[in-house]
Amino acid sequence: MSESALDRDTRVIFGFWVYIMTDCVLFASLFATYAVLHNNTNDGPTGSVLFSLPYVLTETMLLLTSSFTCGLAMLAMKRERLQQLVAWLGITFILGASFLGMELKEFHKLALDGNSWHRSGFLSSYFTLVGTHGLHITVGLLWMLVLVWQLNKRGLTRGNNRRLTLLSMFWHFLDIVWIFIFSIVYLMGALR
Amino acid sequence: MSHEPITQSRPAKPADTDHATLRSYISGYVLSIGLTLAAYLVVTHHTASYRWLVAGISGLAIVQFVVQMTFFLHLRAETKPRWKLFVLLFMTLVVLILVFGTLWIMNNLNYRMTPQQINNYMQNQDNL
Numbered sequence: 001m002s003e004s005a006l007d008r009d010t011r012v013i014f015g016f017w018v019y020i021m022t023d024c025v026l027f028a029s030l031f032a033t034y035a036v037l038h039n040n041t042n043d044g045p046t047g048s049v050l051f052s053l054p055y056v057l058t059e060t061m062l063l064l065t066s067s068f069t070c071g072l073a074m075l076a077m078k079r080e081r082l083q084q085l086v087a088w089l090g091i092t093f094i095l096g097a098s099f100l101g102m103e104l105k106e107f108h109k110l111a112l113d114g115n116s117w118h119r120s121g122f123l124s125s126y127f128t129l130v131g132t133h134g135l136h137i138t139v140g141l142l143w144m145l146v147l148v149w150q151l152n153k154r155g156l157t158r159g160n161n162r163r164l165t166l167l168s169m170f171w172h173f174l175d176i177v178w179i180f181i182f183s184i185v186y187l188m189g190a191l192r
Numbered sequence: 193m194s195h196e197p198i199t200q201s202r203p204a205k206p207a208d209t210d211h212a213t214l215r216s217y218i219s220g221y222v223l224s225i226g227l228t229l230a231a232y233l234v235v236t237h238h239t240a241s242y243r244w245l246v247a248g249i250s251g252l253a254i255v256q257f258v259v260q261m262t263f264f265l266h267l268r269a270e271t272k273p274r275w276k277l278f279v280l281l282f283m284t285l286v287v288l289i290l291v292f293g294t295l296w297i298m299n300n301l302n303y304r305m306t307p308q309q310i311n312n313y314m315q316n317q318d319n320l
Contacts, residue, residue: 190312
């Protein structure tokens, strides 16, 4: 019984890995769209005018640190320390929510200045790419809340351990996608 | 050649693997911060030509991708039928074809169309 249940967990984790890899293909198509359209500013502002690099660096550090604390939560799970686990998840949530808040603030400012997705092909592809990542972050944050609720209710059951493993994979993956958004959209955008 | 015993369930002390995992997360975190700051400083200091800067930023991003796959997602700890790695490599192939194929086709179209042709095309689209 426990042997086959263990097998099932391994299969579920592998299945989730395959989902993450297909999600990478989704992001790749958005990156390709951005790469094609990034010079089509329609006489509007370019990335180097719009983006503030120190601001984006802060966002990057927040997300990177949240990826790290998510790993520490996994470690607390392996040590079977429920309180530590919930604490690390809470810190991960706060860091992730701060990242999302900064991103939404940036979007809001762009839209207020008349530089929303209507403005040019460049901004349409920018909002689609970065917005899709932000949507994933939102889903991850909701997942985290549900998981903390489940942990408080049922404790460290095998089902909850599996869910946390999947969530941590998802969260690390989002950080990896962000490296490429940071490098390609913001850093290379600042060069032009 | 020496035949190593099959190490499917190597009995390791929990504290040992525990320590190794913690070390792995910390190294991943420190390396990622270093690589992010390096890419950032390369851009703010404008030390090279555009082409070299793009190559440098891309290189640093790829290194950080490998670092996080290794230290955060523990890809190297996977045992023998390495399905995760295979799926990852196939994904990489698809992504490369998708991105560079798109850029190739779109640049080719751009190259073959004169501005006059593009204007005519856009006017046709407006009239439809």
